[in-house]
Amino acid sequence: DAGVTQSPTHLIKTRGQQVTLRCSPISGHKSVSWYQQVLGQGPQFIFQYYEKEERGRGNFPDRFSARQFPNYSSELNVNALLLGDSALYLCASKWEGLGNEQFFGPGTRLTVL
Amino acid sequence: AQSVSQHNHHVILSEAASLELGCNYSYGGTVNLFWYVQYPGQHLQLLLKYFSGDPLVKGIKGFEAEFIKSKFSFNLRKPSVQWSDTAEYFCAVNALNTGNQFYFGTGTSLTVIP
Numbered sequence: 001d002a003g004v005t006q007s008p009t010h011l012i013k014t015r016g017q018q019v020t021l022r023c024s025p026i027s028g029h030k031s032v033s034w035y036q037q038v039l040g041q042g043p044q045f046i047f048q049y050y051e052k053e054e055r056g057r058g059n060f061p062d063r064f065s066a067r068q069f070p071n072y073s074s075e076l077n078v079n080a081l082l083l084g085d086s087a088l089y090l091c092a093s094k095w096e097g098l099g100n101e102q103f104f105g106p107g108t109r110l111t112v113l
Numbered sequence: 114a115q116s117v118s119q120h121n122h123h124v125i126l127s128e129a130a131s132l133e134l135g136c137n138y139s140y141g142g143t144v145n146l147f148w149y150v151q152y153p154g155q156h157l158q159l160l161l162k163y164f165s166g167d168p169l170v171k172g173i174k175g176f177e178a179e180f181i182k183s184k185f186s187f188n189l190r191k192p193s194v195q196w197s198d199t200a201e202y203f204c205a206v207n208a209l210n211t212g213n214q215f216y217f218g219t220g221t222s223l224t225v226i227p
Contacts, residue, residue: 033215042117042203042217043157056214090157092215101147102215104157 004105012111021076021108025093032074035090086112119218127226134189134221136204145207146187152200196227
């Protein structure tokens with residue numbers, strides 16, 4: 001079975017631009033979460049979606065938004081990029097149920113110049 | 114503030130040495146606990162998890178962790194490390210009273226010297 005896939009692998013943008021990152025969960029997983037991992041830090045929770053509905057939102061500005069599609073894939077959008085948005089963006093999926101483990105994708109490395 | 118703390122930021126050990134990485138959390142209520150590992154150039158992988166029952170859990174590659182509820186701790190251990198254990202280790206808490214979100218510690222970088 002394929003794991004969680006993310007695209008693109010790497011991305012370079014300039015300040016003020018907008019970016020869309022994509023994630024396909026493991027087949028059968030209906031829950032998708034997004035994380036931001038800045039170099040030297042642990043992943044920080046951004047969003048969780050389940051059955052196309054937002055289940056949770058971390059402490060990120062409104063420039064960050066996401067959505068989940070009927071096939072359970074997801075997109076993360078970031079508007080008005082700042083230098084500080086440079087990070088590895090991780091997507092994780094899980095079969096919904098209390099405490100079920102998350103499976104992480106390889107991430108998208110975003111560099112904002 | 115609620116948090117997950119990993120006090121060891123960078124650990125250097127020789128092969129065959131024993132390992133213990135600390136993890137403390139400050140969330141109340143029911144929690145599920147995880148240790149993830151990130152090998153160089155690879156994505157996060159689950160080492161082990163605790164949901165309920167025996168507080169001593171065993172994971173892959175000889176790792177184990179002990180949940181001590183009274184200390185809000187979930188320390189990771191391995192009796193004898195190998196060079197291949199060189200990686201970044203993250204403790205994570207799934208706090209069930211916070212909307213089922215996952216919170217990660219800042220990570221511990223482990224370097225094992227052959």
